Amino acid sequence: MKKEVLKEPIYVEEIVDIIRSGLSNEEIKEKLNDYHDNDIAQSLELLNKSERLHLYNILGSEWMSEIISYVEDPDDYIKELGIYKLAEIINEMDADDAVDLLEDIDENVKVKLRSILDEDVQADIRLINSYDDDEIGSLITTNFICIKDNLTIRQAMHELIQQAGENDNIATIYVVDEEDRFCGAIDLKDLIIARAGMALESLISYSYPYLRDHEKISESIEKIKDYAEDSLPVLNSENKIIGILTAQDVIEAVDDELGEDYAKLAGLSAEEDLQESTKDSMKKRLPWLIILLFLGMLVSSVVGVFEDVVAILPIVICFQSLVLDMAGNVGTQSLAVTIRVLMDENLSAKDKLHLTFKEAKVGFSSGLLLGMLALVFLGVYIYLFKGYSLGHAFLISGCVGASLFLAMIISSLVGTLIPLFFNKIKIDPAVASGPLITTVNDLVAVVTYYGLAWILLIEIMHIV
């Protein structure tokens, strides 16, 4: 059964071959035991319906429950199973995986399932569903090892062996008192290397970190990452452990959290995936686009004020897009940095001032540099290609450069202060800041640019 030379994993194909090999059920089961459940899960889509049903029969509901929890879109496979097999599998699943699975199931199937699922499974599912999606409680795994604090080392080891059969997450053993309140945790490693005569108490970390069930995920995620534990206990208001948060749950939460922010920066109301229908995608994108359209109309009406400038000196319109785009780019950079900083840390007033000041400095320096570049390059361009005198060419490019400089300073400040403000008033800055910043920056850039052109070029220099 051992492979002398390892090839790159092509496990999925090997698994399919084993299932189709015509070996006895026992032999297939033994062979599949060598593979990771995720690889078996990935092989399901290469099998046909009757092969899959055969596999369900061979492996049994406990094993299948592990495999199904690795399937990304289990809908199709679930339908094949029939409601009784499905109930058997859900009964064996970790409660959080069961909740995920049930989300995709039709309401009428769910009603039928409710009458056949085990009572304790239903209770776990109800518990997880009782939390909002943004609360720690919605992420918990109810599958963990828990012992009383008055055991001896030998008894604790015995308890561990008893419970390990049912539970995957054994690296940390949670300890409760007589009234089932959380009182600490034991690192499995310490229990394994402990000598039998020692007191269990000496192994218990009594001030072990924990989470509250109603904590907001977004507010706790940095803390959770900092502890870098395989799992952390989640307590309710009575200090009882309702479940644990595993490193895998944290990976999912980090992924979701960042994915959502990424989506929001691009003006999507939520993350999309490949399979989504056009209609669903539009629902996530249109809200912003419509808001942006009307804000854009607002900007348009301000540009309208400067129609006269353009009528007199049409060349200024050439550089409108340049000034607006650059202001927008700088503003977006400040926004992205501010949102990431807000996500990662609890900022003191001093930090906020520091951040704002730094962004202003970055805007000032970038604006100065880019303004100079624009002055030089556009001046030469206007002189050579637009038929203006050298003096007038550099007056016009100077106007562009100066507007760039001013607009970029203001945009970096706007891109920092608006998310800080939304954060202060407890509105998600990633959602709210985008359209407002685009509009404010556009307005600032338009007024600065056309205003400068009007005053400097037309009123003062009369270059037309």
Add this chain to the structure above:
Amino acid sequence: MKKEVLKEPIYVEEIVDIIRSGLSNEEIKEKLNDYHDNDIAQSLELLNKSERLHLYNILGSEWMSEIISYVEDPDDYIKELGIYKLAEIINEMDADDAVDLLEDIDENVKVKLRSILDEDVQADIRLINSYDDDEIGSLITTNFICIKDNLTIRQAMHELIQQAGENDNIATIYVVDEEDRFCGAIDLKDLIIARAGMALESLISYSYPYLRDHEKISESIEKIKDYAEDSLPVLNSENKIIGILTAQDVIEAVDDELGEDYAKLAGLSAEEDLQESTKDSMKKRLPWLIILLFLGMLVSSVVGVFEDVVAILPIVICFQSLVLDMAGNVGTQSLAVTIRVLMDENLSAKDKLHLTFKEAKVGFSSGLLLGMLALVFLGVYIYLFKGYSLGHAFLISGCVGASLFLAMIISSLVGTLIPLFFNKIKIDPAVASGPLITTVNDLVAVVTYYGLAWILLIEIMHIV
């Protein structure tokens, strides 16, 4: 020592109180044993230098090495220690933490350290440093349990207890053959509940998933997440385990990967944090801003072609920013969705076609809706406030609406095809797509809008 009622964790302050309590060293050590190393790490900044040095003396280098690995900016504390204590601590650290720590240390201190660090520690550090930052090998932890495949269950358990003292990651036990090549893994849980008479072979998963040291992190991260294991082995070309990737390493990698993509979407060359100097921030932001400036100049010269249109019909400039911004917004949405999809899945040609087609549909439907809205609202606005006749007002707003419609379809396609193209030619689409898409969309929008205005309003309808 037990607390009857748990308060919200204020552990850091409790730890400071214990250190300042004046208790004997042994008592302090025993009390601190109840706390998480991360909490002790966080307490360091509340202590003064002499208290910190006292703590180093009480806890010893092994414990301190654990604590230091939780400190985010260990520079200051390291300097206090002196080179010999620092070397002792690094000798006890996990190799990956030691590498992180050494990154921040002055070159001349590093040279001195090299002569006093243990040879095997130096070898581990050299190994990790030998990998590029984007390779799996750069993330490994060298701290794992490894046993030979020819042991009995009892011998394996004995080995585990021997090695567990030195190693934190014990949930999975890796198995190698006589020539030290990886041949499988044992779930600690299975070993704990196994009966002594069983063959060890029956516990080993021989087809256990693994990673290659030179694999690119960005290409493997989805696979790693899918396996949802506490750790995965990393093999070199000789199939020897050079280290493992723990769930904590994966959390960091996911965080970095998404953070980088988030930064790139905003035109930053890398993620920034709060402490960064203005100079460092500018280094990350300027490359893009300068590229965007010159691309913006390109757009300006194209706008210049339409100077005549504006000179004849100045009202069209009012809506230039509207059309350009909306095209940009739609393009950014398509870009964000495409990059996330590319990150999450290995796309077949069919998937790519599907995605492109869907984005085109979204662009078409959004464009149609927003174009209609612009037609109606802007028509009324122009009629009421700009003094045009009703017919001419709706001709102008129709021109804006039609340009919006066309520009949005093209922008969604551009926002999808450009990242797909960069992905195909193995250039990171998140970096390369941004400026190119902005520019292409601006050009498309400008040409569509002014082109339509010219042909429709001036050449055909002669509305001036």
